[in-house]
Amino acid sequence: MLREQIKADLPNFPDEVIDVWLLPIATGRDGDGYGWPPRVEDLGEWRYALKCKSLDYWRQTIWSRTEHEFNPDFFCDGSLRALVGLLGAYVKGEVNSYSNLQNGRQRFASLVRYISQNGVVPVPVVYEEDNGVSFVDGNHRIAALTYVRGIFNAHRDEYLAGGNVEPRLLQPAWTFVPPENGAYERMQ
Numbered sequence: 001m002l003r004e005q006i007k008a009d010l011p012n013f014p015d016e017v018i019d020v021w022l023l024p025i026a027t028g029r030d031g032d033g034y035g036w037p038p039r040v041e042d043l044g045e046w047r048y049a050l051k052c053k054s055l056d057y058w059r060q061t062i063w064s065r066t067e068h069e070f071n072p073d074f075f076c077d078g079s080l081r082a083l084v085g086l087l088g089a090y091v092k093g094e095v096n097s098y099s100n101l102q103n104g105r106q107r108f109a110s111l112v113r114y115i116s117q118n119g120v121v122p123v124p125v126v127y128e129e130d131n132g133v134s135f136v137d138g139n140h141r142i143a144a145l146t147y148v149r150g151i152f153n154a155h156r157d158e159y160l161a162g163g164n165v166e167p168r169l170l171q172p173a174w175t176f177v178p179p180e181n182g183a184y185e186r187m188q
Helices: 002-009 015-027 044-049 055-059 077-090 104-118 139-148 153-158
Strands: 062-068 125-129 132-137 171-177
Touching: 002 015, 015 044, 015 125, 015 132, 077 104, 077 132, 077 139, 104 139, 132 139
Parallel strands: 125 171
Antiparallel strands: 062 171, 125 132
């Protein structure tokens, strides 16, 4: 039912984007999700998940299934900072803004196992900015992919038990093009 509500509000969204990005936030891990639709007065998680953009903005996006190399050299500054922070927290044990995310380390470990057994990353949602790829959803997935590809080799055995599949160079993604006219309201 919740999935159908999201689809009714965002008919342009591919089903997979709803399933991997919006539905987990709406339902939560233990039934403690934020529901649907997002309300401006309930800023919380939706404000950040939707990148402070209104539903009207998201209704005007155009989606395509793409493939990317996901090389950190091609990430925008914000995505690169997130990647470094996630790897620092989950691989090197640094205390930073990512080290206290609920179940973050377990999510990272689960993603590393999945990628090392299947060779692909569960599909992230990306936007191609002028200065590189920006991740709307999937920072943990890309950090796990980067790790499996050989970053922090000294720590690899910690998460890689049971998998030895080399990740494909090109990985699937959902990429969106923002509204052309730029006239949309922001969530306050």
